[in-house]
Amino acid sequence: MSLLPLPRLAPLLMTLLMTLSVWVPVQAADQALRVGYQKGGGLLAVLKAQGTLERAFAAQGYHLSWREFQAGPQLLEALNAGSIDVGYTGSPPPIFAQAAGIDLVYLGAEPASEAVEGILVPDASPIHDVAGLRGRKVAVQKGSSANFLLVAALEKAGLGFKDIQPVYLPPADARAAFASGSVDAWVVWDPYLAAIQQSQPVRVLADYKGLLHANSLYEGSRRFADAHPAAIRLLLAELAKAGAWANAHKPEVSRILAAQIGLPEAVIATWQARTRYGATALTPEIIAVQQQTADIFHAQGLIPRAVDVSQAVWQVPR
Known part of the structure; x- marks a missing residue:
């Protein structure tokens, strides 16, 4: 039995593949x-x-x-x-x-939930209320829920963002800055809040209690x-x-x-x-x-x- 030469075999193979593609279902990707x-x-x-x-x-x-x-x-x-x-x-x-x-x-x-975020200072800090943040360095993630807590708490205390020195840092970097004392306060959410509360003495100046949340x-x-x-x-x-x-x-x-x-x-x-x-x-x-x-x-x-x-x-x- 003689074999078809390759130039004549290729079109026949292509036709066969096209025919099979019509009849064999293709499983859709997820x-x-x-x-x-x-x-x-x-x-x-x-x-x-x-x-x-x-x-x-x-x-x-x-x-x-x-x-x-x-x-x-x-x-x-x-x-x-x-x-x-x-x-x-x-x-x-x-x-x-x-x-x-x-x-x-x-x-x-x-x-x-009111208490899942907070404005924190070290327990030995001379700052005892939100009004005491005037002129202070406050670490916060820009555009986060903590950013709004800070805005709302300052407003209630009669201050604006221009009255503090915001230090925009993500939580891991903010924690390091807070622990080293290079910022005066830190505004953060859980579980970072719970973690710092259990690792060093801190005070919560404000959470969402009494504020728009x-x-x-x-x-x-x-x-x-x-x-x-x-x-x-x-x-x-x-x-x-x-x-x-x-x-x-x-x-x-x-x-x-x-x-x-x-x-x-x-x-x-x-x-x-x-x-x-x-x-x-x-x-x-x-x-x-x-x-x-x-x-x-x-x-x-x-x-x-x-x-x-x-x-x-x-x-x-x-």
């Missing part, structure tokens, strides 16, 4: 969901440790991956760069992001949310279930987060004792408080332009 969370990311860190979201999304054809950040502003920079699709921050980071022109959307909210928020890229509304609904449903479980199982949550974050369980337990969970939809009241927060930042000259929070509230595509 869709991707990339989740950003902060070190000490609370509920998201619990879900990451348990694998709950991976299982829920795998059933819907999604491959889920995680990326950790020190703070909310860095997380939203990654959202803007297209490195993640959804994330969780305090209320100020998305305001700064909106003011910078980042096209994010608000997806849901977590309850506000916005919710923490879940955000996403507008492009992803509009293209994957079912995925957003599933994410919020899983977060709500996880929050109800976490509120009823604080000791277990503390064990999970201690292993996940690498902090002593006693530190995490202090944080969890003053935290409550419960992912919710964005109500008019939540949106109104977020707008008030944005207006205060703008009035203080800390963002370059006014923002309209309602323009970034995600609406399920019809």
Whole structure:
């Protein structure tokens, strides 16, 4: 039997391959969901440790991956760069992001807890109230929830941001500056707050008690949310279930987060004792408080332009 020469064989092979491609189904690649969370990311860190979201999304054809950040502003920079699709921050980071022109959307909210952030001074400091911060160096992550606590507490004390010397540092660098005495005060959130409280004598000058306190928020890229509304609904449903479980199982949550974050369980337990969970939809009241927060930042000259929070509230595509 004689073989066909290669020049005549090649077209026949190509025809055969094209025919097979019609009849052999090609399995679609998994869709991707990339989740950003902060070190000490609370509920998201619990879900990451348990694998709950991976299982829920795998059933819907999604491959889920995680990326950790020190703070909310860095997380939203990654959202803007297209490195993640959804994330969780305090209320100020998305305001700064909106003011910078980042096209994010608000997806849901977590309850506000009064004592999970604080303005700290060393126990031996001569500063005994927020008014005593006048002219002092105060470490804070710019654009973070702690940034707003500082703004709100100063305003209540009759001061403005111009009356202090802000030192903009992420939490790890701020802790080093605080411990060395190169700053007079530090404004930070849990679990960094609980960690410093258990490692050296400190005093809390102020937390959110008596101040406007916005919710923490879940955000996403507008492009992803509009293209994957079912995925957003599933994410919020899983977060709500996880929050109800976490509120009823604080000791277990503390064990999970201690292993996940690498902090002593006693530190995490202090944080969890003053935290409550419960992912919710964005109500008019939540949106109104977020707008008030944005207006205060703008009035203080800390963002370059006014923002309209309602323009970034995600609406399920019809």
